[in-house]
Amino acid sequence: MSEAQPVRARGLVKRYKEVLAVDHIDLNVHAGDVYGFLGPNGAGKTTTLRMALGLIMPTEGTVELFGRDPIREGARALEGVAGFVEAPKFYPYLSARKNLELLGALDGGGARERIPEVLAIVELSPRAEHRVGGYSHGMRQRLGIAAALLRRPRLLILDEPATGLDPAGMRDMRELIRRLADQGITVLLSSHQLPEVQELCDRVAIVDSGRVVYEGALADLRRQGGTGYRLRSTDDSRALAVLRAQPGIEHVTGAHLPEQGGLSFQAQEPDVGALSIALGAAGVGILALTPELATLEDLFFRLTEGAEAAAGDAIPVGNGHRAQEQVHEHA
Amino acid sequence: MSTLEASPTLAPAGVAHVRRPSTLTAYRWELRKLVSQKRTYLGLGLAAILPIIFVIAQNLRSDRGHDQGNIFASHITQSGLATPVLMLLFLSVFMLPLIAALVAGDIVAAEDGNGTLKTILTRSVDRGQVFAAKALAAMTYGAIAVFLSAVVATVAGVASWGFNHVVTFSGSVVSAPEGLLLVFAANAVYLIPLLTVVCIGVLLSTATRNSAGAVVGTVGFTILLFIVGQIPGLEGIKPYLLTEQYENWHGLLRTPTDWAPIGHSAWVCALYAVPALFAAYLVFLRRDVAGG
Numbered sequence: 001m002s003e004a005q006p007v008r009a010r011g012l013v014k015r016y017k018e019v020l021a022v023d024h025i026d027l028n029v030h031a032g033d034v035y036g037f038l039g040p041n042g043a044g045k046t047t048t049l050r051m052a053l054g055l056i057m058p059t060e061g062t063v064e065l066f067g068r069d070p071i072r073e074g075a076r077a078l079e080g081v082a083g084f085v086e087a088p089k090f091y092p093y094l095s096a097r098k099n100l101e102l103l104g105a106l107d108g109g110g111a112r113e114r115i116p117e118v119l120a121i122v123e124l125s126p127r128a129e130h131r132v133g134g135y136s137h138g139m140r141q142r143l144g145i146a147a148a149l150l151r152r153p154r155l156l157i158l159d160e161p162a163t164g165l166d167p168a169g170m171r172d173m174r175e176l177i178r179r180l181a182d183q184g185i186t187v188l189l190s191s192h193q194l195p196e197v198q199e200l201c202d203r204v205a206i207v208d209s210g211r212v213v214y215e216g217a218l219a220d221l222r223r224q225g226g227t228g229y230r231l232r233s234t235d236d237s238r239a240l241a242v243l244r245a246q247p248g249i250e251h252v253t254g255a256h257l258p259e260q261g262g263l264s265f266q267a268q269e270p271d272v273g274a275l276s277i278a279l280g281a282a283g284v285g286i287l288a289l290t291p292e293l294a295t296l297e298d299l300f301f302r303l304t305e306g307a308e309a310a311a312g313d314a315i316p317v318g319n320g321h322r323a324q325e326q327v328h329e330h331a
Numbered sequence: 332m333s334t335l336e337a338s339p340t341l342a343p344a345g346v347a348h349v350r351r352p353s354t355l356t357a358y359r360w361e362l363r364k365l366v367s368q369k370r371t372y373l374g375l376g377l378a379a380i381l382p383i384i385f386v387i388a389q390n391l392r393s394d395r396g397h398d399q400g401n402i403f404a405s406h407i408t409q410s411g412l413a414t415p416v417l418m419l420l421f422l423s424v425f426m427l428p429l430i431a432a433l434v435a436g437d438i439v440a441a442e443d444g445n446g447t448l449k450t451i452l453t454r455s456v457d458r459g460q461v462f463a464a465k466a467l468a469a470m471t472y473g474a475i476a477v478f479l480s481a482v483v484a485t486v487a488g489v490a491s492w493g494f495n496h497v498v499t500f501s502g503s504v505v506s507a508p509e510g511l512l513l514v515f516a517a518n519a520v521y522l523i524p525l526l527t528v529v530c531i532g533v534l535l536s537t538a539t540r541n542s543a544g545a546v547v548g549t550v551g552f553t554i555l556l557f558i559v560g561q562i563p564g565l566e567g568i569k570p571y572l573l574t575e576q577y578e579n580w581h582g583l584l585r586t587p588t589d590w591a592p593i594g595h596s597a598w599v600c601a602l603y604a605v606p607a608l609f610a611a612y613l614v615f616l617r618r619d620v621a622g623g
Contacts, residue, residue: 050449050619050620050621053449053453054452054453055449055452055453055619055620055621056619056620056621057617057619074457074458074459075351075454075455075456075457076351076457078453078454078455079455081453082453083453084449084450084453085449086446087446088450089445089446089447089449089450090447090450091364091367091447092445093367093368093369094364094367098367102360102363102364102451103450103451103454105352105356105359105360106352106356106357106360106451106454106455106456107352107454107455108350108351108352108356108455109350109455147450151454151455
């Protein structure tokens, strides 16, 4: 029998009086995913993660972790699940070791025996006897990871784990997450660090104003973002006319930077082949025709910024799942 | 952060179920948290220091002409065992409820405010277990404060005035060992209304999510009941006020023992404590943990 999905949310809604914080969110985190959960501040990411961990009650909808509902089944549903939402919090008057002993005691099993090991992993062994009240933000983040690892999780939920870390700390955190994923741990990573998500995650959900505007493979999203191209030619005016007349060529603009010259457009690969023939037939010489794959950052802003920005810079709809209204607005 | 490869035990645990911790484990850790906090000792310090101040003041006092209203006050220099009785009399109305409220009002709200509630609620203990552990820890603290005060008062009193027989409210004389037993039994009986105050404090701590508000609210509630008990025309409800139950232990220090006020206080306190604790439990189970 195959194991239940690590995270499966259906129609999650959280309403605070007049404020709709989460609006019918569906999530599908599969075993082995490193799943990026992205969105601007106030988009509903943390509220969704809190619901997933059973900390707050959904107004509507359900969320299951390995097939178990944390609202109905309580701590039993969190077996094999660890992580933190917002900054990890500890008892400042206790040492790191005492904090982990407390959490290990509340985990049961052999969690307490793993304390030296998890402290070593996050390189806090030398400071283990110091009170957490004197820890820096980065040290607390690392202790948060240590506390999560105590549970030997199959699903790790991390909310902005790199926030407040210096560049070296961010790099270490990325490496740690990658190694955990390599060990078979499914990771649900909420992050503002788009390069980090692009580097680590294979699947993403992008939320905006409480709604999922995209869920699917990151590679699909980037493909759907349309492969952008930049064209430098012997005659940009004639080239522009050819581009506009050519089927499959979309969003033709001047180059982003005036000093670069040339034209930008989006198209699928076969259409670019046809375009090069058409340009030749029109007597336009091609000086350079270079692909520019959209970055996650480009796509993120296209998906989450207002309709005005979106109208001029749309993402074609492809395999990934996008909120339909948003798709139509953009298209 | 580079030793993960050499950490085979950190691999995911698979689907095997781990044995979940008991409520007793959570309770023990609640006590350890209390022991580790300086503010815990503020209340206990008050409970310990006040009997000492009282005994010193009595030793320095030359005039004893105004103590005839209370039999233990008039016999204070004849037996050290009168001291813990007088201290219970003095502290039971305000100071011990305040000390109990300091922890009861804080025990849930503080953790909600600083975010550690979410930390412990994402481990392998159920909310009900965490609640039970917190309520029991707050009750334990209240009980420790009462008995600490009694022990200090007894030791200080006996050191000053000897371990002698003592006269009860009825005027009968009981031996020193029996008197000692009665002193601690009286303190145990006083726990009935005091633990009721703890239940109210836990409810306010859970519902308000504000430590200071819950502590002040708990003390304010008992003061309100005390004032209501003084209003002419409301004598009919006086026996059912929580504050009236603070004197339930007097029945133990009569000959023969008067059990009626103890039984009465037990069910009156239950009328306050059970709904308060049950409401706190329901709120805790269903609350959104959004703090921190």
